[in-house]
Amino acid sequence: MNMKNIKLTIQYDGTNYSGWQTQDNAIGIQQVLTEALERVTGEPVNLIGSGRTDKGVHAYGQVANFRTNTRIRPDKLHYWLKPELPDDIQVIESQEVHWDFHARFDAKSKIYLYRIRNTERMHPIDRNYFELVDYPLDIDRMRRASEFLLGEHDFRGFCGILEEGTNPIRDLDRCGIHVRGESIDIEFEAMSFLRNQVRIMVGTLVEVGRGRLEPLDIQRIFQERDRSLAGPTLSGRGLYLMDVRYE
Amino acid sequence: MNMKNIKLTIQYDGTNYSGWQTQDNAIGIQQVLTEALERVTGEPVNLIGSGRTDKGVHAYGQVANFRTNTRIRPDKLHYWLKPELPDDIQVIESQEVHWDFHARFDAKSKIYLYRIRNTERMHPIDRNYFELVDYPLDIDRMRRASEFLLGEHDFRGFCGILEEGTNPIRDLDRCGIHVRGESIDIEFEAMSFLRNQVRIMVGTLVEVGRGRLEPLDIQRIFQERDRSLAGPTLSGRGLYLMDVRYE
Numbered sequence: 475m476n477m478k479n480i481k482l483t484i485q486y487d488g489t490n491y492s493g494w495q496t497q498d499n500a501i502g503i504q505q506v507l508t509e510a511l512e513r514v515t516g517e518p519v520n521l522i523g524s525g526r527t528d529k530g531v532h533a534y535g536q537v538a539n540f541r542t543n544t545r546i547r548p549d550k551l552h553y554w555l556k557p558e559l560p561d562d563i564q565v566i567e568s569q570e571v572h573w574d575f576h577a578r579f580d581a582k583s584k585i586y587l588y589r590i591r592n593t594e595r596m597h598p599i600d601r602n603y604f605e606l607v608d609y610p611l612d613i614d615r616m617r618r619a620s621e622f623l624l625g626e627h628d629f630r631g632f633c634g635i636l637e638e639g640t641n642p643i644r645d646l647d648r649c650g651i652h653v654r655g656e657s658i659d660i661e662f663e664a665m666s667f668l669r670n671q672v673r674i675m676v677g678t679l680v681e682v683g684r685g686r687l688e689p690l691d692i693q694r695i696f697q698e699r700d701r702s703l704a705g706p707t708l709s710g711r712g713l714y715l716m717d718v719r720y721e
Numbered sequence: 722m723n724m725k726n727i728k729l730t731i732q733y734d735g736t737n738y739s740g741w742q743t744q745d746n747a748i749g750i751q752q753v754l755t756e757a758l759e760r761v762t763g764e765p766v767n768l769i770g771s772g773r774t775d776k777g778v779h780a781y782g783q784v785a786n787f788r789t790n791t792r793i794r795p796d797k798l799h800y801w802l803k804p805e806l807p808d809d810i811q812v813i814e815s816q817e818v819h820w821d822f823h824a825r826f827d828a829k830s831k832i833y834l835y836r837i838r839n840t841e842r843m844h845p846i847d848r849n850y851f852e853l854v855d856y857p858l859d860i861d862r863m864r865r866a867s868e869f870l871l872g873e874h875d876f877r878g879f880c881g882i883l884e885e886g887t888n889p890i891r892d893l894d895r896c897g898i899h900v901r902g903e904s905i906d907i908e909f910e911a912m913s914f915l916r917n918q919v920r921i922m923v924g925t926l927v928e929v930g931r932g933r934l935e936p937l938d939i940q941r942i943f944q945e946r947d948r949s950l951a952g953p954t955l956s957g958r959g960l961y962l963m964d965v966r967y968e
Contacts (some may be wrong), residue, residue: 564842651841
């Protein structure tokens with residue numbers, strides 16, 4: 475057997491998709507990629523992503539892997555995929571990896587970016603790529619609140635409905651708030667995240683920045699594990715999966 | 722009579738339109754705006770734009786005017802328009818102007834921006850908003866060439882097919898090349914431009930940056946008035962109408 479395990483690094487504009495997975499009326503990025511891989515390899519393909527991204531969420535560095543008998547050189551496969559993919563999805567790298575590599579189970583850390591435009595209105599060009607926050611934000615307050623998010627906590631107050639048996643403990647390694655003109659970029663790094671966790675953490679930081687919550691309320695939300703105490707779930711359009719790290 | 726002349730300042734993402742004017746199979750921005758104004762005012766509307774923009778071209782500050790009997794306060798009209806417009810077109814300001822104001826004839830200068838990403842590949846998010854140039858460019862050469870473009874010239878070598886009787890003399894006031902990371906932004910200001918002029922000037926500057934033309938070739942193209950000596954017409958997706966100035 476010369477079956478190979480191939481790792482792909484993927485970028486996409488999530489605007490027109492239901493997310494990584496196909497849902498309801500819209501197609502998922504995973505399905506579009508799988509069908510393109512099946513056309514290129516001539517085989518059925520089981521594509522394993524590092525994790526789901528939601529509707530409208532974008533990626534600079536999503537990672538997936540699949541096993542194949544194809545004779546196409548693994549490091550050239552992404553060139554073969556190009557004509558088979560729509561122009562809002564591109565595979566920027568393909569490489570052979572160890573037979574046991576698993577894009578989800580082996581991920582050591584993920585980096586997400588959330589992009590806000592803090593201004594009265596956005597240009598239409600930005601409408602699918604930023605969250606608009608049209609009231610003033612106190613960035614210092616947001617930074618103080620962000621420090622309480624760091625480390626290991628029970629994040630049940632900061633996530634959507636979890637599947638039965640999901641461990642709600644997560645360990646947030648990094649939360650950096652970068653301001654440039656009207657843009658506020660908030661970067662998160664953790665081994666993994668719960669459902670909607672980034673969007674709710676940002677929604678909560680925005681409530682702190684606006685003065686509706688205090689930085690110390692973050693601690694109370696951890697103690698009470700009560701989702702209703704945290705801020706709103708912001709939209710997927712401001713969210714980017716930047717990188718998935720392995721080894 | 723209390724008929725008023727109203728000036729609108731308009732922003733749009735041109736990706737899904739045939740340009741300012743309706744053409745062939747796609748609808749134009751002018752038509753979408755006209756229909757929205759007719760719904761809001763309850764009258765037929767003749768909307769006069771400062772000039773056309775081509776397919777895929779975007780605007781941060783397009784200007785148009787129309788005359789109306791509406792009793793809606795002119796400075797509030799853009800709020801009424803908001804629910805009537807798709808999310809890729811927005812009117813950011815409306816104001817009553819002198820009865821004789823004409824968005825096209827009274828324009829004193831226009832500012833266009835052309836945006837290039839000079840890199841091997843673009844993220845899919847950038848695909849409708851930048852021109853990709855995937856070979857190295859010598860910015861100094863481009864700047865030297867740009868200086869030859871300034872001032873009053875017969876721009877027949879740098880434009881598309883002109884309508885009968887169009888005066889090919891134009892006076893370029895400004896051509897600034899701004900580099901930030903992988904982005905090259907080229908800004909132009911003139912009282913008016915010929916058809917495709919900005920896209921061909923940029924296509925020519927890129928040929929100079931690449932080494933296929935010399936900065937001095939700009940002078941030769943002015944002398945020979947021969948379109949075939951200049952560079953290609955770059956795509957509309959990198960082009961932005963930034964501002965139209967009056968008085």
